[in-house]
Structure formats: structure tokens, C-alpha cells
Amino acid sequence: xxxxxxxxxxxxxxxxxxxxxxxxxxxxxxxxxxxxxxxxxxxxxxxxxxxxxxxxxxxxxxxxxxxxxxxxxxxxxxxxxxxxxxxxxxxxxxxxxxxxxxxxxxxxxxxxxxxxxxxxxxxxxxxxxxxxxxxxxxxxxxxxxxxxxxxxxxxxxxxxxxxxxxxxxxxxxxxxxxxxxxxxxxxxxxxxxxxxxxxxxxxxxxxxxxxxxxxxxxxxxxxxxxxxxxxxxxxxxxxxxxxxxxxxxxxxxxxxxxxxxxxxxxxxxxxxxxxxxxxxxxxxxxxxxxxxxxxxxxxxxxxxxxxxxxxxxxxxxxxxxxxxxxxxxxxxxxxxxxxxxxxxxxxxxxxxxxxxxxxxxxxxxxxxxxxxxxxxxxxxxxxxxxxxxxxxxxxxxxxxxxxxxxxxxxxxxxxxxxxxxxxxxxxxxxxxxxxxxxxxxxxxxxxxxxxxxxxxxxxxxxxxxxxxxxxxxxxxxxxxxxxxxxxxxxxxxxxxxxxxxxxxxxxxxxxxxxxxxxxxxxxxxxxxxxxxxxxxxxxxxxxxxxxxxxxxxxxxxxxxxxxxxxxxxxxxxxxxxxxxxxxxxxxxxxxxxxxxxxxxxxxxxxxxxxxxxxxxxxx
Numbered sequence: 001x002x003x004x005x006x007x008x009x010x011x012x013x014x015x016x017x018x019x020x021x022x023x024x025x026x027x028x029x030x031x032x033x034x035x036x037x038x039x040x041x042x043x044x045x046x047x048x049x050x051x052x053x054x055x056x057x058x059x060x061x062x063x064x065x066x067x068x069x070x071x072x073x074x075x076x077x078x079x080x081x082x083x084x085x086x087x088x089x090x091x092x093x094x095x096x097x098x099x100x101x102x103x104x105x106x107x108x109x110x111x112x113x114x115x116x117x118x119x120x121x122x123x124x125x126x127x128x129x130x131x132x133x134x135x136x137x138x139x140x141x142x143x144x145x146x147x148x149x150x151x152x153x154x155x156x157x158x159x160x161x162x163x164x165x166x167x168x169x170x171x172x173x174x175x176x177x178x179x180x181x182x183x184x185x186x187x188x189x190x191x192x193x194x195x196x197x198x199x200x201x202x203x204x205x206x207x208x209x210x211x212x213x214x215x216x217x218x219x220x221x222x223x224x225x226x227x228x229x230x231x232x233x234x235x236x237x238x239x240x241x242x243x244x245x246x247x248x249x250x251x252x253x254x255x256x257x258x259x260x261x262x263x264x265x266x267x268x269x270x271x272x273x274x275x276x277x278x279x280x281x282x283x284x285x286x287x288x289x290x291x292x293x294x295x296x297x298x299x300x301x302x303x304x305x306x307x308x309x310x311x312x313x314x315x316x317x318x319x320x321x322x323x324x325x326x327x328x329x330x331x332x333x334x335x336x337x338x339x340x341x342x343x344x345x346x347x348x349x350x351x352x353x354x355x356x357x358x359x360x361x362x363x364x365x366x367x368x369x370x371x372x373x374x375x376x377x378x379x380x381x382x383x384x385x386x387x388x389x390x391x392x393x394x395x396x397x398x399x400x401x402x403x404x405x406x407x408x409x410x411x412x413x414x415x416x417x418x419x420x421x422x423x424x425x426x427x428x429x430x431x432x433x434x435x436x437x438x439x440x441x442x443x444x445x446x447x448x449x450x451x452x453x454x455x456x457x458x459x460x461x462x463x464x465x466x467x468x469x470x471x472x473x474x475x476x477x478x479x480x481x482x483x484x485x486x487x488x489x490x491x492x493x494x495x496x497x498x499x500x501x502x503x504x505x506x507x508x509x510x511x512x513x514x515x516x517x518x519x520x521x522x523x524x525x526x527x528x529x530x531x532x533x534x535x536x537x538x539x540x541x542x543x544x545x546x547x548x549x550x551x552x553x554x555x556x557x558x559x560x561x562x563x564x565x566x567x568x569x570x571x572x573x574x575x576x577x578x579x580x581x582x583x584x585x586x587x588x589x590x591x592x593x594x595x596x597x598x599x600x601x602x603x604x605x606x607x608x609x610x611x612x613x614x615x616x617x618x619x
Contacts, residue, residue, distance in 0.1 A: 010073055010155055011437030013317040019074040020442045027063060028082025028446060029453040031056050035573065036086035036454035040461045042576040042586070043094040044471070044478045053150045053428060054566040055573065056083030058171060061157045073154050077438045078446050080150060081429045085450030088425035089116055092418030093458050095384060098471050098481035099410045103488060107466060109459035111344045115411070116455035118335045119418030122355075124447055125332040126363040127423040128322055134367055134427060135434050136320075142371030145217040147431030149562035154436055156559055166556055166611065170563015171570070174209035177604060178571035181207070183578060185588045187597030190530045201235055202263055204530035207601040210572075211531060213564035215538020216557060216608065219546075222372060222520050223532075223539025229278075229524025230532035232507070233271045238263065241270060267528065268483070273497050275526025276382040277504020278511075282519030283365035283383070285512055319434075321441045332356075339415060346408050354394065358387050359416050363423040365519075370424045371431075372520055380421055381480050382526045388413040388484055389501070392491045406488050413484065422451060537605060545612040557612025564608070 011017055035052040060079035064071040093116055101107055134142055156167045180186045192204040215223045261269075322328075339345055340352040347355075362383050391409040395401070426447050433443045469476035504522065512518040524532045538561070545557055578584045590597075 009319065009435060009437030013319040013437070015437070016318075017072040017074050018070075019072065019439060020078050020446060021075055023064065023068065024060075024075040024078045025082070025446070025449065027060060028079045028450060031059060031079065031083035032086035032450040032453040033457050034086065035083055036090045036458055037461050038573040038576045039087045039090035040094050040458060041465060041580055042572060043091060044098070044465060044476050052087035052569065053080050053084040053146055053425070053432065054153055054562060055570040056080040057150050057153045057157075058167075058566050058570065059083075061154075065157075073157070073436055074438050076154055076157065077433055077436055078442065080154075080432070081443050081446045082450030082453070084425050084429055085120070085422065085447050086454035088421045089120055089418065089451055089454040090458060091380065092116075092119065092421035093414075094462070094478070095381065095421075095480040096410070096414035096417040096484065097462060098478045099414070099484040099488070100407065101466070101471055102478075102481060102485035103407060103410060105407060107459070107462050108344065109463065112459035112462065113455050114338070114342060115345070115414055116418060116458055117452060118338050119415040120422040120451035120455065121448065122332060122335045122359055122415070123363060123419035123422035124426055124444060124451070125328045125335070126360045126419065127367055127426050128328050128444065129325070130364060130367055131322060131427070131430050131440060132320075134371055135430050138371065139434070142368065143218055144371045144428055144431035145214050146370070146565070147428035148435065149213070149217055149558065149565055150428070150432040151435035152558050152562050153566060154432070166559040167563040167566070169611075170213070170560040170565075171567035172563075173604060173607065174213070174564040174567025174569075175571040176567070177207070177209050177600065178568045178575065180600070181597070182572065182575035182586070183584050185584075185590050187592045187600065188590045188594055189597075191594050191598055191601075192530070198239060201239055202529070204528070204533060205537075205598075205601070206528075206530035206534040207597055207604075208534060208568060209564040209604060210568035211534035212538045212541075212605065212608065213561035213568075215535035215540075216542045216561040216612070218372070218535070218539065220539040220543035222517075223536045223542075225517055225520040226524030226527070226532045227536040228516075229275075229521040230527065230529045233267070233275065233525045234263070234529040237271060237274065238266055241266060270497070270500060272382075272483075272526060273385075273500035274504035274507065275522055276385045277501035278508035278518065278522030278525050279382040279504075280386045280501075281505045281508035282512070282517075282522045283362070283369075285508070285518055318439050319437055321439060323441050323444050345411055346404055347411060348408070350394075350398075351391070351408050351412050354391060355412055355415050358390065358412075359419045362387065362416060362420050366420040366424040367427040369519060369523065370428055372517070380417065380424070381483075382522075383420055384413050384417045384480070384484065385487065387416045388487055389491075389498075392488070396491075401492075406492060410484065410488060422447070538608075541605060541609050541612065544609060545614075557608070560608060560611045564604075 031052075035056070039052070057076060057080040060076045060083075061071075064076065064079070093112065097107065097112055097115070135144075153167050181189045187207075189208065190204055190206050192202050195201045195203070336352050336356055339347050339355060340349060366380065366383065388409055391412045392406075395405045395409060426444070429443055429447065430440055432438075433440060465471070465476060471478050472482060504525070507525070508518040508522050511521045542557070575584060575586070579586050
């Protein structure tokens, strides 16, 4: 593993290349809006978004190098930083704001805009003190798959056509595969085999190229830990629940009401709550481990700020310069004051304090999580659920049971949702900047600009999509927001499944005591089985390749895997736009049998293995 002491960025701290130029800012704003709109639709439709950093890097290099003779790698990095802010903001907003609509509130453009700005800026401000610990000190331990992949894409563009071709081939293959599944609907994206003799348990595989690439980048250890969590949920807990439904003995079938539920219904209504409890305790344990590092980061940051005043010889290096910490603290305070004083938020002082505490804690958790398993597997939904549950329980303890406090709890969750999505994306982008030699301060400013640009359009996008497809309909189901609204209504009616959450907490503690990373395990428990299965396949390919390679590192494999992620994400955005234009229908039935999808997936996996495998001179 590379360590923070011996890594070599593309641009050294002593070099000064064009970075935050006018052309980079303008293109970054345009792409931020583009990704915000595209991800708003696909997220409300399918319950997930596509990472924007890598596709934005590819688009940026293509546009800037076509239109301008001289373009630096740092300018491309600024563009991808701003563009990814649009995707991250869309994720935070669409997972929560529709909850207010389902609870009887109207979608307000002004409130959505202000919530996006304040929540997004809080996420950036809360993450900045952790940058040095997560990005620099833990380099080689926290891999930041998308951030590392994005850096490889940018480096490939700098090294010439030969290096870039590997990434381009990956982009083409990933885009072609997504085009076949998302636009042409040739085969189903998720392949499922039901084992009827074992309580209808399933073996499922998501054939998404991006997940295969992420699995290769994060490696076999984390991938197998995640799969273990998934197997516990789908192959152990779920069959046991069917057997012992309603406390009965082993008398198959289980009660009629429970046995009528599909595996997906059981996962949505039971397993996911257990996973949310596991994610929460895993995050708490992770925070305990890293808390001393966070304290040291704060002390070091203020020491740097003090040295930077009046002593030119002790100036901070360009590649280690963050936004001034007094500005960060004052900015966070102003964001919290805005949430408290703006009437449309319905927030009292206690709820704002809750946002500050939970926001900072969960920003730390998500920043570390995406460092471990990447943004594609970020358990934002589980964290949002826990934020809502904590808010509701505390409000109940104070006797605040009126409907207005249920709305307040939903808004608290919305602010924290935006904050953690922006923070997790910021951490990935800062990792990319660290690897290429960017200026953190300029990236942080770019992230703020990209957040504002996306916030200007996200409210209008929600209203237009609601008018066209109707939130909550089969065309625009908004699964996360639907679940949150069900939790609020269930809390009011007094039938929350808190026992399941406690089970998840106990599982997380047990796993941690066995020396297994509880957070990665719980993420696998929380995610659908097909997601962890695909990531595991990528991890197996990485294991196979690295066993053949003496130095244990495959640059070719990382480039090609990064291309798979980029191509899948780029085509995912295009398919979303095609769907808005009525050129295709997301979720349409496949034309061919699933076996063709499996063959295509195996061919793609074989190509990744072949490309990443060492030549005779490298072995």
C-alpha cells in the first residue's frame, strides 16, 4: 500500500498551474446543473443516483481539450469537483424533500433552494476539519474508490493516448452495457435465481458495470465483508423469519400473511431496518476510533492558521491549504442560524442543535464510509432513517407529538441528508485533488459554487417531474422518500419496528468483537443482495489479478475499471434524459432471456480480468 509519506502527486506543491480559471468554472456550473437534473429523475425513479465525478472528468477533458490548446489537469479537476456537487445535492434532496410532499406539504421552490444551500454548505464546513486525517493521514488505508478512479482518469489524460486508451475502452464497454440494459432493454439488469426448496431464497446479481469496477478498486477484503452482511440478511435472517413468523414453531409454511410477502417486501420492511441499526452502531464505533485523529486535525488546523498570520516562512503549502478555519466555523454558525430564523423551516432551537450534532457525526461517518467502500455504496438511506428516528424519539420524549413536529423531524432529516451527501462527495473530490496535486481551498470554493448552481434548478426540477409523472406513482416511486413518510406515519400510530433496529445494533457489536469491520458488514446487510454480489465479483477479479502480480497493484486494471464506472454513469445520465424526452422507458420489460444478460456480464468480467492481468514482464 502507498502511504501518505511516499505518494507522488502529478503536480507538486511548488508548481503553479492554471486551476480555477473562468472556463473551468463556467463548464463546471453547466455540468453541475446537468447532473443535478439527470440524477433527480433517475433517483426518484430507481432509488439510486450515478456518481458524477468520473463522467464529469471525462466530459471535461473532452470539451476543454477540444476547445482550448492549453488545459491543465488542475482545471479538469475543478470541473469535476463542481459537477459532482450537482449529483450529490440531487441525491440529498430527492431522498427527503418528497417526504414533505407525502406528508401533505407542497413542494416549495424557495424552501428547497434555501435548504439545499444551507444543508450543502454545512456538509462542506463539517467535512473540512477531517480532510487532513481522512485524505492525507489515512492514505493507503481509506481507498476512496471513486476519488482514486477519478484521479487515474485525469492522470491518464495527461500521460497521452496510450494510457488514456485503457480508460476509454472501459468507458465504451461500460456505456455499451448500460445502453443495452437501460435504453434497448435487451436483458434485465438484475439477474435472479430463486431457490424454492430453501424458503424461496434468491441468488441475485446486479450486472451494473459501475459496481463491478468499484469492486475491483476496493479489493477483495472489503468486498467479501460486504457480501457476508448481505448473505446474513438474505440467506440466514430472511429464511428464519419465514420459518418462525409470528413466534410459531417450525411448521411450514409460516403464517399466511407473512408467507405472502415477497423477498423484496421482507427486505424493505424488515431487513433494511436491521441493517440501519448495524450501520448506526458501526458508524459510532468507527467514530470512536477516529475521534482522536479528528481532534488532532482541529488542533493542527488552528496551529496552521496561527502560523500563517505574520510569518511568511511558515506559510502552508499550496496542496495543504484549506479554507480559513475561522471562516469555516463562522459559516457553519450562520447556516445554523439561517435554519433557525427562516420561518418556512419550522425549526426551533433544539431541532437546529440536533442538526448540528447529528450532522457533524454523520458527516464523519459517511466521509469514512465512502473512503472504505465508495460513494456507490454509501449507506445514506440508512443514516437518513436513523436521523429521522432519533429526531422522532427525542420529540416524543419532550411531548412534541403534533403534526408540525413530524414535519420538523422530516426537515431535520432533509438538512442532514443534503449535508452528508455533499460531504461524502467532497471527501472523494478532495482525495482526487490530493492525488493530482490540487489546492484544497480552491476545490472547496468550487464545491460551494457547484452546490449553489444545482440548488437553483433542483426545486423547479422536482415540481416539473411531479407534474409530469406524479411523485409516488409507478413511474416516479421515490422509494426513499416513501419509506421516510411511512416511518413518520408509523411513529404517529405507534407501530415502529424498533426491535429490528436493536437487533441490527447487536449484530454490529457482535461482528466488531470478532475483529470484522462492523460498518462495511452492516452496509452489506443494508444494501440489496444483488449490489453486494456484483461488488464481490469485482473484488474476486482484483484478488485473482493481484495474486499474479508481484507488486500487488494493477494500474491497467484500475484505469479500465475506472472507465467501466465512467461509461456506466455517463450512459445512465443519458438514459435518464432520454426517459424525460420520452425516447425510452425506465424499467421496461426485457426483450431477451436473462441468460443473455449473464453471458454478457461474464464476457465483461473476463475482459476486465484480461486487461488487468500482468504481462509476462510484469508477472
